[in-house]
Amino acid sequence: MAARKPVFRPYQQNQLMALPPSFDELIPADHTVRVVNDVINAVNIEPLLKAYHVRGGSNYHPLLLLKVLVYGYVTNIYSSRKLAEACRERIPFMWLSAMSKPDHNTINRFRGVRLKHALRSVFEEVVKLLAEEGLLSIDQVYTDGTKIEANANKYTFVWRKSIQTNKEKMKKQLEEIWNYAQHIAADEDLMPEPPTAANINKESVKATVEKLNKVLADNDQADKKVKAKLRYINKNFPANIAKYEQQEVILETRNSYSKTDTDATFMRMKEDHMLNGQLKPGYNVQISSSNQFIVNYTIHHNPTDTTTLKAHLEQHKSSFGTAPKKLTADAGYGSEENYTLLEGEKVTAYVKYNSFDKGQNENYNSKFPFAAEKLFYNDQQDVYICPMGQKMHYIGNIINKTSTGFVQTYKRYQAENCAACPLNGVCHKSKGNRIIDINVNLKRQKQQAYELLNTEEGIRRRKKRCFDVEPVFANIKQNHGFRRFMLRGKEKVEIEWGLLAIAQNLRKKAA
Structure with a gap:
């Protein structure tokens, strides 16, 4: 016998086909690429067409390039070289x-130039299409932020504090030279104004050095080392001052930036591509989400x-005409x-304040029995009652301005006879009578937030925030x-994140 x-299926590489299959037949009906194609086809690309000149050679159609880019970000292909390779293979x-x-x-x-002023409108069109399908809500959102590392060298940086120290x-x-010149000057009228922090700039330094040169050059008793130091200052200080002034213009309100990407600010990263958690140049990415779809995004310098x-x-408001009706965010x-x-x-704000979570803990509350917010307030007499039952009287207002220019008003109250109080040293640590500063407006807002967050809807939104907006960042990054x-x-960077946001939404829709 x-x-x-063994039996094998036919394998003929050179077999000719009477009716070769089309690409459409090779792609499954439920494939993600079909979702990308259908959604981008439904988007109004008029803003994108304005990025092209009427004259000149023919270009690849923007719909073609937009689809390739978006699908590339959907499938984790971010490099332009790898996208070009994918179009061939x-x-x-x-x-x-x-x-x-x-x-x-x-x-x-196309990504860096053509999409500069058009991608935001494309993203908004996609969000509106998804909202019409009932997949997300534009009016009820969850907001959070994350820091993403910039494509910049972490060793080439500029710090505001360093500039101030050098100046x-x-x-x-x-x-030092001015004080020395003042002692030996024959004619005090020749002496320039003493240098101060207000006049340390290119012009004032140059004028000061010129006058000091006149004072010291005509004096035979002048120390040669001082003259040499003045020559060094004359040679280097004006150029250095000009450099510092230019750096301060770039810094604006920031404390640092990277020389290889001047828009990037140094931030403490929870994670980075080297996985060592160092201080790195990056951007603060803010998003608002609904059902894990990204509704809005912005990029910020400040950490x-x-x-x-x-x-x-x-x-x-710029994207959708009005602010959201309800917004949920963390502390x-x-x-x-x-x-x-x-x-x-007029946004219903389910937003925690910094001590909200701690305030829910009874053990935490028992640790600080003498905290200012726990003191009894008599609104008729406008006095606070200290732990010993003594009145703390209003003594005036304190005005504070934040880094953004927002003005805060604090009412100040002071106790009496703290020196003889048996709780002195326990109730407060100051040497004199205890003083507390109360922000009445913020106190009202915190009470309002506390009541809103502890309603049935507030509790539900607090729970949902953790698995609505945070998983979006986890999905993109991890x-x-x-x-x-x-x-x-x-x-x-805004273009790149816009493409990531569109990709996230289309992946979610396809799922």
Whole structure:
């Protein structure tokens, strides 16, 4: 009996086909690329067409390049070179591009230049389409932020404190020479004004050095070392001052920036591409989400979430005409300025303040029995009652201005006879009578937030925030490996995050 042989399916590489399959037949009906294609086809691309000149050579159609870019970000392909390669080798990209083969320069130029003023409108169109399908709400959002590392060298940086230190050193050196010249000057009228922090600039330093040169040059008793030091100052200080002034213009209100991406600010990262948690140049990315769809996004220089809400809310109004009706956020946004802003916009704010979570803990409350917010207030007499039952009288207002220019008013109250009190040293640590500062407006806002957050809807929204907005960042950074921007400059970073936001929404829709 003959031995049986294994059976294989026919394998003929050079087999000709009478009716070759099309790309459309090779892509499943429920494939994500079809969602990308259908949504982008439904978007109004008129703003994008304005980025092209009427004259000149023919261009690849912007719909083609937009689809390739968006689907690239959906499938974790962010490099323009790899996108160009995918258009030559991958069936979904070949189907989207209709067998066109744009090179990486074309893709990169389209992303960095053509989309500069048009991508926001594309993103808004996508959000509105998803809202019409009932997948998300534009009026009820959850807001949070994350820091993402910039494409910048962490070793080439400029710090505001360093500039101030160097200018102070310059001032001291000029003061030393000025004091020396004052002692030996034959004619006091020739002496320039003494250098101060207010006149340390290129022009004033140059004028001061010229006058000091006149005083010291005509005096044979002048120390040669002092003259040499003055020559060094004359040679280097004006150029250094000009450099510092230019750096301060770039800094604006920031404390630092990277020389390789001047829009990036140094921030403490929870994680970065090197996984060592160092201080790195980055951007603060703010989003508002609904059902894990991104409704709004903004990019910020400043590392704290507290100061980003105003610009973020303005962008929402610019995109959709009005502010959201309800906004939920964590304690990072719970400031008097933000509460006042949300009140003015008539937004129902489910926003925690910094001590909200701690206040829910009975053990924490028992640790600080003498805290100012726990003292009894008699509104008829406008006095606080100290732990010993003595009155603390109003003695005036304290005005404070925040880094953003917001003015806060505190009412100050002072106790009497603290020296003889048995609780002295326990109730407070100051040497004299205890003084407390009360922000009446913020106290009212915190009470209002406390009541709202503890309603049935408030509790539900607090719970939902953790699995609505936070998973969006986790999905983009962890599941799709985007932890560092590829482009430089705030404008291009906004484009890149806009593409990530569209990709997140389309992935969610496809799922």
